[in-house]
Amino acid sequence: QVQLQESGPGLVKPSQTLSLICTVSGGSISSGSYYWSWIRQPAGKGLEWIGRFYISGITNYNPSLKSRVTISVDTSKNQLSLKLSSVTAADTAVFYCARTPVGPEYYFDYWGQGTLVTVSS
Amino acid sequence: SYELTQPPSVSVSPGQTARITCSGDALPKQYAYWYQQKPGQAPVLVIYKDTERPSGIPERFSGSNSGTTVTLTISGVQAEDEADYYCQSADSSGTYPVVFGGGTKLTVL
Numbered sequence: 001q002v003q004l005q006e007s008g009p010g011l012v013k014p015s016q017t018l019s020l021i022c023t024v025s026g027g028s029i030s031s032g033s034y035y036w037s038w039i040r041q042p043a044g045k046g047l048e049w050i051g052r053f054y055i056s057g058i059t060n061y062n063p064s065l066k067s068r069v070t071i072s073v074d075t076s077k078n079q080l081s082l083k084l085s086s087v088t089a090a091d092t093a094v095f096y097c098a099r100t101p102v103g104p105e106y107y108f109d110y111w112g113q114g115t116l117v118t119v120s121s
Numbered sequence: 122s123y124e125l126t127q128p129p130s131v132s133v134s135p136g137q138t139a140r141i142t143c144s145g146d147a148l149p150k151q152y153a154y155w156y157q158q159k160p161g162q163a164p165v166l167v168i169y170k171d172t173e174r175p176s177g178i179p180e181r182f183s184g185s186n187s188g189t190t191v192t193l194t195i196s197g198v199q200a201e202d203e204a205d206y207y208c209q210s211a212d213s214s215g216t217y218p219v220v221f222g223g224g225t226k227l228t229v230l
Contacts, residue, residue, distance in 0.1 A: 037219070046207065046221055046222070046223045046224045047156075047164065047207055047209075047221040047224070048221065049219035049220070049221065052218075052219070060218055062217075062219075063122070063216060063217065064122070096163055096164075105152055105154075105169060105170050106152075106154075106211065106218065106219065107154040107166055107169045107209065108154075108156075108164070108166065108209075109166055109175070111163035111164060111165075112163065113162075113163055114163055
């Protein structure tokens, strides 16, 4: 049973870079059978897809965030990472990592529990 | 940008049928997926490819597609079904490979 666990600082100052890690257990992030995504959710609001990574090195980002986002993996640690630069209070949210099986459909079958990041001075 | 439109809220009594809609121009060409999210929890996939139900999801959850609108139907609603529901799809150009609807709060009266 695959498990995803997000971790990182719960508080980030405005204009700084938010950095999060998603540790994958019960499966290899290098398998090539899955995409790995970051999704966020401000308190009381809806879900917003941030971007995804495939082990070939291909990344896709939400156009609204593309200029500030970098998603990468550390295969030796089986971890997915997220960097979001120049953050403001509007970036305060619960951040989730999630898995998508490779195929013609695109859905998220496993999610982490989420981690809250607050942007405040 | 591409948008999926859901009603903010739906209310039903226990045992009744709840229908939650999701509208988007690309839905005739792109599959839709539905997630259930309870407070403080991560979303859970309840419908994929418009109408398919993942293993472990109760049979009372079903999905349908009628052109630019997809519908999540919950038959015989139970108190435990009270949650937020989100549809997910993509635009037809590939610019927005993942888009979520705004979410619908299902209240079981």
